[in-house]
Amino acid sequence: NAGVTQTPKFQVLKTGQSMTLQCAQDMNHEYMSWYRQDPGMGLRLIHYSVGAGITDQGEVPNGYNVSRSTTEDFPLRLLSAAPSQTSVYFCASSYLRSGSKETQYFGPGTRLLVL
């Protein structure tokens, strides 16, 4: 299994540009999520999905859109990039079952710089 993969690894954008960060997993996980991590800080939840066609907002959703058309993919869209969105973005996935045993698996991250 490749696990959770993210592309691109690094991206530079100009203010106002749009882009999509890709995330894919091959573990048949129902749950997928996006986090951002600013320098020296912990991760903050942006959006998450509990299955194809179902998404919801996390802690910091403004400026980001998501959709989930397949189990495997969960892209994150920035419609009009702002310098405040400069961050490292992590995608994660896990099974969605009752109880606490489902750990999240994280991708390697996408480093985004908005000028």
Place this chain on the structure above:
Amino acid sequence: DAKTTQPNSMESNEEEPVHLPCNHSTISGTDYIHWYRQLPSQGPEYVIHGLTSNVNNRMASLAIAEDRKSSTLILHRATLRDAAVYYCILRDITGYNFNKFYFGSGTKLNVKP
């Protein structure tokens, strides 16, 4: 969102035990205690979790206070590869917030050779 408090940083010598504390005084009865760590330039990875009893796995041990308001992650013999930021997270296993992970700032562990 349930809150945890951890020291910003800790230092350890290689091959010595490390005790990483976490306070979670507002923990509810349905919150599990999870620990993740983030190695430099990588995504977080799962370390261990527990509810009430102490837990052991190949990576670490988790000691949970009797009143569950604090816990301690124990690395029995720290290695240089254990240098990372360690996050203590409360996870509500019931209801709507089940899959909302809230990361604090974590504890940055420095391991000296």
